[in-house]
Amino acid sequence: MITDETAAPRGTGVPTLNEYRDALVAWLADQRTELDPFRARHPFSVEDRNRHLRPLHRLLYSVGWARWGWPEFVGGFGGPVLLRGVLYEELCRAGLRLPDSMLQQEVMAPVVCAVAPEFARTHVPALIAGEETWSQGFSEPEAGSDLGGLRCRAELRNGEYLVNGHKIWASFGHLARRCLLLVRTGTPDSRHRGLSFLLVDHDTPGVTVRPIRTASGRNDVSELHFEDARVSEDRMVGEPGSGWESAMHLLQWERGMYAWQRQASLHTELHEALHSVTGLSEATVERIGVAYRQLHSLRLASRRTLRALSDGRNPGPAISVDKILLSRAEQAVHAVMRELSRSNFELGSGADADLLRADFWYARTASIYGGSVEIQRSILADQVLRLPKEGR
Amino acid sequence: MTDADSAIFSDAARGLLTSGASGAALIRRAADEGWAEELSGPAIEGLFDTQAQLLTERSPLLDLVALDALARATGQSVLDPSDTAVVYPAGLAEPGCRGSGFAFAGVDRARTLIVPIQTALGCSMATYPADLPRTQTTGIDPGLGLSRVDLDAEPLEVAESGLGQVACDAVVAAARVAVACELVGLARAMLALATTHVSVREQFGRPIGSFQAVRHQLADAFVAIDSAGLAVAQYWEWPDPEQAALTKSLAGWAHATTADVCLQVHGAIGFTAEHDLHRYIRRGWALDAILGSPRELDLSWGARIVAQPELPRLGDLATPYSAEPSAPTLEERSRT
Numbered sequence: 001m002i003t004d005e006t007a008a009p010r011g012t013g014v015p016t017l018n019e020y021r022d023a024l025v026a027w028l029a030d031q032r033t034e035l036d037p038f039r040a041r042h043p044f045s046v047e048d049r050n051r052h053l054r055p056l057h058r059l060l061y062s063v064g065w066a067r068w069g070w071p072e073f074v075g076g077f078g079g080p081v082l083l084r085g086v087l088y089e090e091l092c093r094a095g096l097r098l099p100d101s102m103l104q105q106e107v108m109a110p111v112v113c114a115v116a117p118e119f120a121r122t123h124v125p126a127l128i129a130g131e132e133t134w135s136q137g138f139s140e141p142e143a144g145s146d147l148g149g150l151r152c153r154a155e156l157r158n159g160e161y162l163v164n165g166h167k168i169w170a171s172f173g174h175l176a177r178r179c180l181l182l183v184r185t186g187t188p189d190s191r192h193r194g195l196s197f198l199l200v201d202h203d204t205p206g207v208t209v210r211p212i213r214t215a216s217g218r219n220d221v222s223e224l225h226f227e228d229a230r231v232s233e234d235r236m237v238g239e240p241g242s243g244w245e246s247a248m249h250l251l252q253w254e255r256g257m258y259a260w261q262r263q264a265s266l267h268t269e270l271h272e273a274l275h276s277v278t279g280l281s282e283a284t285v286e287r288i289g290v291a292y293r294q295l296h297s298l299r300l301a302s303r304r305t306l307r308a309l310s311d312g313r314n315p316g317p318a319i320s321v322d323k324i325l326l327s328r329a330e331q332a333v334h335a336v337m338r339e340l341s342r343s344n345f346e347l348g349s350g351a352d353a354d355l356l357r358a359d360f361w362y363a364r365t366a367s368i369y370g371g372s373v374e375i376q377r378s379i380l381a382d383q384v385l386r387l388p389k390e391g392r
Numbered sequence: 393m394t395d396a397d398s399a400i401f402s403d404a405a406r407g408l409l410t411s412g413a414s415g416a417a418l419i420r421r422a423a424d425e426g427w428a429e430e431l432s433g434p435a436i437e438g439l440f441d442t443q444a445q446l447l448t449e450r451s452p453l454l455d456l457v458a459l460d461a462l463a464r465a466t467g468q469s470v471l472d473p474s475d476t477a478v479v480y481p482a483g484l485a486e487p488g489c490r491g492s493g494f495a496f497a498g499v500d501r502a503r504t505l506i507v508p509i510q511t512a513l514g515c516s517m518a519t520y521p522a523d524l525p526r527t528q529t530t531g532i533d534p535g536l537g538l539s540r541v542d543l544d545a546e547p548l549e550v551a552e553s554g555l556g557q558v559a560c561d562a563v564v565a566a567a568r569v570a571v572a573c574e575l576v577g578l579a580r581a582m583l584a585l586a587t588t589h590v591s592v593r594e595q596f597g598r599p600i601g602s603f604q605a606v607r608h609q610l611a612d613a614f615v616a617i618d619s620a621g622l623a624v625a626q627y628w629e630w631p632d633p634e635q636a637a638l639t640k641s642l643a644g645w646a647h648a649t650t651a652d653v654c655l656q657v658h659g660a661i662g663f664t665a666e667h668d669l670h671r672y673i674r675r676g677w678a679l680d681a682i683l684g685s686p687r688e689l690d691l692s693w694g695a696r697i698v699a700q701p702e703l704p705r706l707g708d709l710a711t712p713y714s715a716e717p718s719a720p721t722l723e724e725r726s727r728t
Contacts, residue, residue, distance in 0.1 A: 017710035085709045093705065264705075271703035280698065282691065289694030292703075293641055300622040300707050307709075321618050374604075380614055381607035385587055388602040 014079040015068070021086050024065055028094045039095045044354050046100070046219055050175050053099035057130030060087070066102070067128070071113060075125035081110075081310035085260050085303075092264035095272075100172055101133045106257040108134050108180050110309075111250040115197075115238035123178075123199060134199070135173035135209070137181035137224060138247065140166055145375050147182075147247065148192045152226065154183040159233045161185075161198060163206070163226040169369070173222030174211040177202060181226075182247055185240050195243030199235045206230070216358035220365075254370050255319040256305035259326045263299045266333045269359075270295065273337045284339055291332035298322070298329040317383035320376035327367035334363040401438025409442055414450035415498030415537065420474045422453060429470050431460045433628030436566075437573045444577025447671050450497035450537040452477065454570055461566035462506065462517065465559040466551075477502035479520075479541045480567065485637065485684040485692035487564040488515035489543055494682060497537025499526065507543065508560045509550070516556030517563065518547035533678040535671075565636035568683050569627050572636075572643035576624065578676040579617045579643075579650040585669055586610060586654040593659075606657050613650040620646035626707045634696075635706050637689050644686035647676040 015023065028035065038056045043049050060066035069083035070076025084106070088098060105127045113120045126132045143150035152165025163183060170179070179200045186194015202209050206229030211219035238246050270291065280288075301322045308315040338345040338360055344353050345360065367373045381387045404425070413421045422428065427439065436457060443451055458478040463470040479493035488510035495505070505520040525542040551559055587610065590601030600606050623639040651673040655662045662669045680686065697703055 021710050082709050089705070089709065267703055267705050274698055274703065277698065285694035285698060286687065286691045287694070288698060289690035289692070292693055292697055293638060293645075293690060296638055296706060297619040297622070297642065299705070300626055301619065303707060303709060304622060318618065321615050324612075324615050325619065374608065377608040377611035378604070380611040385583075385607075385610055385614060387587065387607050387610065388591055388599040390604055390607065391598050391602040 014077075015083075017080075017082055017086055020068060020079075020083050021090060024087065024090050025094075027063075027065070028090060028096075035094070035096060038097060041352070041355065042097050044218065044351060044358060046172055047175065050100060050172070053097055054101055054130055056096065057099040057101045060091075061129045066130070070109075070128050073117060073121045074109070074113060075128050081257075082306065085257065085306050085310075088261045089264045092268045095268060098261055098265055099130070100175075101127075101130050103258060103261050104133050104136075104172070104176075105130075106261065107136060107250060107254050110253045110257075111246050112180075112199075112237055114249060115242065115246050119199075119237055126177075132177040133172070133175060135170040135176040135179045135202070135222065135224065137167040137170060137173075137179040137183075137200075139169040141168055144169075145372050147371075148195075148244070150182060150184060150195070151188070152181070152183050154181075154185050154196065154198055154231070156185070156233065161231040161233065161235070163198070163200065163229040163231055165226050166223065167226075168212075168221075168223040170222045170224060171220065171369070173224060174209050174219065176209075179207075179224060180237070182243050185243075192244040193241060195247070196240045197237035197243050197246050198231055199237055200226075200229065200231050204229050204231065214361060216361040217354075218358045218362075220358075220362055251370060252305070252309060252315055252319055255322040255326075256302055256309050256315065259298060259302035259322045260306050262326060263295060263302055263329065266295055266298075266329060269337065270333050273340050277340055280340075284336075287332075287339065288336055291329075291336045294325065294332045295329045298325040301325050317379055320371075320379045320384075323371060323376045324373050327373050330363040330366040334360045397434035398438050398441075401435045402442050405439045405442035406446070408439075409446050409448050409451075414448075415452065416474075416501035417498075418448075418450070419452045419455060419498060419501070422456060423473050427453075428456055428473050429460060429463070431457055433631075436570050437624065437628075440570050440573035441577035441580075444574045444672075444675070445581050447535065447668075447675060449535045452496040452498040454478070454480075454496060454567055457570040458563045458567045459506065461562045462559055465562035466555060471504075471506065475501060475503040477505055477522075478563075478567075479505050479507040479543070480682050481508060481564075481684075482682050483685060483688065485688040486510055486515070487560055487684075492543055493541050494529075495526070495539045495541050499539050499541075504548070505541065506563075507541075507547070508564055509543070509547070511550070511553070511556070513553050514557050515560040515564075516553060517551045517559045519549040520545065520547050531678050533671075533674040535675065536678055538678075561633040564683060565631070565633040568636040568640040569624060569631075571679050571683060572620065572624055572639045574679060575640075575643040575647040575676050576617060576620045578672045578679075579613070579620070579647045582650050582654040582669060582672045583610065583613055583617060585672075586613075586657050589661075590657050600657065609653040609657060613646075613653045616642075616646040616649040630707070632706070634704065637684065637693065638706070640680075640684060641686045641689035641693070644680040644689070647680060648686065651676060 043052050065087055067077040068079050069081050072078050109124050109127050112124055140150050154161040154163045181198045181200050183196055183198055184194050185196040206227045208225040210223055212221045214220045305315045305319050305322055341356055345356050408422055455473055455478045459471050459473055477495050477499045479495050481489040481493050488508045490510045502522045507518045507520055509518045524545055526539045528539050531538050590606055591599055593600050620643040623642045627635050627639050658669055661667050
């Protein structure tokens with residue numbers, strides 16, 4: 001039985017990273033048996049996975065580990081952001097699966113805390129506690145990589161925004177309670193200047209959320225339709241017209257912390273795939289070495305970004321490196337897992353094969369979501385190498 | 393490492409490397425200037441990055457790094473680089489020489505040769521007489537002044553196995569990271585050449601650097617170089633022999649990728665003797681063949697992690713930010 005007294009006590013001040021890690025590792029060892037269910041192979045469907053792993057998020061919050069590194073005004077215990085990085089690392093090292101809700105909170109919550117602290121005080125605690133998740137309403141059918149061209153509109157009428165439009169590719173959106181929605185509040189041709197963030201409840205009349213079945217048979221993403229959905233003016237996150245800056249702020253976290261979480265998980269997945277394999281060809285062994293090298297690069301790059309974010313420094317355009325490395329590491333590790341399955345991936349059936357295939361498909365999306373790798377290369381060419389602007 | 397640190401060492405290195413000295417004279421001069429002992433990370437990075445930018449000819453300065461690492465690992469004083477040279481293994485990822493090895497220009501100064509060697513138990517450090525048979529080799533880059541050294545003779549001395557393994561790992565690790573710094577410097581120099589070239593070279597009425605195909609290739613080269621630079625910085629934070637192998641592999645791939653991309657975007661001019669590009673390319677190709685090629689290092693890494701019960705997670709959040717090595721010294725490790 002896990003009780004509050006067994007875990008991260010407050011009152012002794014902010015722990016150093018090493019103190020926090022050592023105490024956490026001891027707790028994870030102490031609770032080994034109780035935590036075993038969260039170590040098992042995760043369920044195939046994202047719905048079952050959410051049901052299975054959300055209690056781990058809530059548990060880590062209730063005993064305090066998941067509160068360190070978050071500001072106190074959203075229910076955290078304070079301390080540097082890096083404490084959260086240590087938490088994810090040690091959970092993965094202990095063989096636990098990171099709940100999707102913990103990955104999603106890292107993408108959504110920091111930007112809200114930064115641009116709208118008062119708003120965050122009301123709405124973010126439920127994210128940190130694992131009580132709810134938010135979908136990320138960015139992409140549209142006609143605005144993927146070209147995010148500045150999005151058309152979902154919000155018009156202010158009598159203290160309410162009237163929202164109309166269509167959002168797509170929101171990861172696990174149908175499991176979320178609200179949507180962090182990037183909308184056009186400016187004129188249709190206002191491009192990046194006329195964008196704003198709204199937090200819209202999924203159960204608002206006029207909002208429809210539908211999962212999209214992907215090639216693997218899993219509902220990894222969702223689409224959202226808004227038809228005259230009325231959203232209170234006080235659901236504006238930050239200043240009207242500041243949506244582009246907020247979105248860019250959010251993407252820093254998606255590069256830094258999300259990438260750090262993924263590398264932590266990928267180390268565990270690669271480790272488990274290598275467990276008890278024998279008789280490998282030299283070519284396979286070399287590919288394992290290459291995948292590890294790429295994973296190591298992702299780790300070092302995301303750590304650099306994470307340290308900058310934790311110190312309140314702007315990590316700059318080099319975060320595009322993280323995104324490119326994330327794509328490579330995801331795809332290299334999953335390619336190795338596929339190879340090590342010895343045709344179970346292509347020809348096998350059953351739960352293991354289904355999961356392997358679904359995770360492989362999802363890894364392919366890493367070079368597309370959050371700004372495709374082509375966009376990242378163009379950002380590096382423009383902002384780091386300062387090459388001549390692309391011809392049109 | 394702070395930028396200020398590396399700038400100080402780069403300036404000092406520039407003074408040393410533009411003095412006109414080469415071979416034995418260069419290493420004597422370096423020793424006189426105090427480069428022979430307690431080589432910090434920023435000092436190594438400043439020295440080998442500058443050597444890369446200047447394409448220094450006939451430089452045996454890698455021996456400084458190897459001898460410094462040897463002294464730290466054994467707890468003894470640094471052997472005099474004015475009359476001691478080091479022989480390095482080539483090709484395979486294993487850290488010791490088998491049968492032969494390579495020495496840099498100025499090996500004729502040596503009264504003794506220090507050699508990491510493969511042994512039945514792993515690797516160790518051996519001392520050989522200086523009169524071993526050796527032949528000069530141009531390799532792809534005659535500017536290095538390499539000699540192939542035949543190691544069929546009996547060594548004068550071989551370190552006892554425990555300390556020998558630790559010393560060999562330390563020497564090879566330090567030399568790998570110094571070579572990695574030079575490879576990264578060469579790659580950065582090539583990327584700078586290419587960036588300038590594609591910004592001024594026009595075809596179809598516009599700079600070729602405005603074509604996406606060209607821009608994206610150069611961005612990929614930047615990603616590879618940045619990754620290698622991060623690995624070097626991580627090594628200074630936690631100087632571990634395992635990480636030295638990864639760092640060299642990353643630097644080798646960064647150099648190879650950048651060489652391919654730069655050769656492509658320079659067009660025909662990049663293949664001429666008159667243009668400098670090929671000099672950075674062949675320097676890196678030659679250096680990267682020493683102390684384990686990237687493919688061999690990847691293969692050995694693959695074999696290592698398949699055999700290990702835990703997958704290593706190198707580069708922790710909880711380590712300090714400072715450039716000072718925080719890991720136990722190699723000497724301390726050898727005692728445990």
